[in-house]
Amino acid sequence: MLGAAVKKELVRILGNENVSFLREDLIAYSYDATAVAYPPDCVVFPSNAEEVSGVLKLAAREVFPVVPRGAGTGFTGGSLAVRAGVVMSFERMAGIKEIDASNLTAEVEPGVITGDFQDEVEAMGLFYPPDPTSVKVSTIGGNIAECAGGPRAIKYGVTRDYVLGLEVVLPTGELVFTGGKKTLKGVAGYDLTRLIVGSEGTLGVVTKAHLKLLPLPQAKKTMLARFSDIETAFAAVEAIIGEKVIPSTLEIIDDVTLDCMGETVIGRGGAALIIEVDGWREAVEKEGSIIRGLLSGAMEFRIAADKNEVKDIWNVRRSISPALSKIKPTKLNEDVVVPRGALVSFIKGVRDISKKRAVIIACFGHAGDGNIHVNVMVDKNDPVEFRNGTLAVEDIFSLAVGLGGTISGEHGVGITKAPYLGMELSADTIAVMKKIKDALDPAGILNPGKIFRESSPAPG
Ligand SMILES: Cc1cc2nc3c(=O)[nH]c(=O)nc-3n(C[C@H](O)[C@H](O)[C@H](O)COP(=O)(O)OP(=O)(O)OC[C@H]3O[C@@H](n4cnc5c(N)ncnc54)[C@H](O)[C@@H]3O)c2cc1C
DSSP states (O other), X not given: OOOXXXXXXXXXXXXXXXXXXXXXXXXXXXXXXXXXXXXXXXXXXXXSHHXXXXXXHHHHHHTOOEEEESSSOOSSOTTOOTTOSEXXXXXXXXXXXXXXXXXXXXXXXXXXXXXXXXXXXXXXXXEOOOOOTTTTTOBHHHHHHHTOOOTTHHHXXXXXXXXXXXXXXXXXXXXXXXXXXXXXXXXXXXOHHHHHTTSTTXXXXXXXXXXXXXXXXXXXXXXXXXXXXXXXXXXXXXXXXXXXXXXXXXXXXXXXXXXXXXXXXXXXXXXXXXXXXXXXXXXXXXXXXXXXXXXXXXXXEXXXXXXXXHHHHHHHHHTHHHHGGGTOSEEEEEEEEXXXXXXXXXXXXXXXXXXXXXXXXXXXXXXXXXXXXXXXXXXXXXXXHHHHHHHHHHHHHHHHHHTTOBSOSSSOOTTTTGGGHHHHSOHHHHHHHHHHHHHHOTTXXXXXXXXXXXXXXXXX
16 A cells, blocks of 8 residues: 555656546556456556656655556566556657658657557558567557567567667666667677566666667568468478578467357368568569468468458457457466477477366467467366366476477566476576566565566455
């Protein structure tokens, strides 16, 4: 609980209209995509870095938690106020400050919706590739904090590859600048930008980002291939990469997921690949025909005829995550990654786990970079099924790490994966991370209870 003096000071720093103690706001800001709720004591809406700094200085002095929040689409509980305190939301810091077409850079505030930013740069013939499937809702600040990936990572990399520099308010309230603004190179001192990217809002609050842009590819081709089973689909992935063609997207959808989606433009049963190539028109034609040749044995292969068909295919892909709740109300959604060559062994292992634990598991995701979203579908009100689901998740992490992979490719650790971090990282590595956290946040006020194993109170 925040004391009266702290509440008064928050209002002084931010202004009455930018601080809310209303019950409806506390409820609205208590969720993310993990669907558990932790209501904060207060929600604040800063307009600039000075206000962010003022709140953090106050929090460090009076010792209360501050939890940065973008759009709340995170899958690991990163923006949840697990120890109550203040949720800091960035919808009033959502400006695109500059798009510099000659240096191919941009300066943006953290609350900008990534999809809006992409639309704006594309209108200028430019391109910001990071594209989490939540792109129409999630924010640049949240994407940076989670180092979001997405379907285009196979060719273009992830958010960290596009962050040149950051303005960051440390948990002690100091404003620092990391990296560069308009230069592609820069090795002066430690790479603090990379430290902040992916730190899940635990080491600093991003108040401005300097981003790298590319020229917008001249052409794009979207293809859809259907296979009798997922093993054949994975073999197709291998064949494409083996031919030294790197598509901009290589998404896979398994039979459980396709059946759950029902009658759609993609179809039911078997497995599907969504493949996109982009670049110069001639190159796209050439790559498209190589892929068509390689996939001649597919059950079905087609090239999207027009923009509407492309939109329809992506609408199905983007609605998978929410639609899975038709199978069971609780989705234990894990974004493990394995080396691409291990995908067939991985999926076989997942099937075995599904049988052993008697739970339905739906798989889809970014096959091109080995990042599969494994969704263990259970009902959390059924204690036996929920327990089996949790054990299945543990088995899946163990399988992924055993195959040389990771427990999280893009969703972060947050609260949901904190108990499993030790399956992948050694105690020494975790100790180094904790030392960094303690050095930057000695009072432990910025987004506490995340990443490292410690018990969070039960959701409210
Ligand atoms: C349907 C759906 C599809 C998705 N698809 C993908 C996908 O393809 N790829 C992918 O990577 N993710 C995906 N996600 C997960 C999620 O969208 C990403 O993790 C996204 O980056 C979160 O952004 P957000 O703005 O919603 O942040 P939030 O969920 O609000 O917060 C995420 C983290 O960022 C921190 N944070 C937010 N703003 C700041 C800031 N200014 N400074 C410091 N820390 C901050 C928070 O404290 C929290 O730890 C998907 C989610 C959904 C619901």
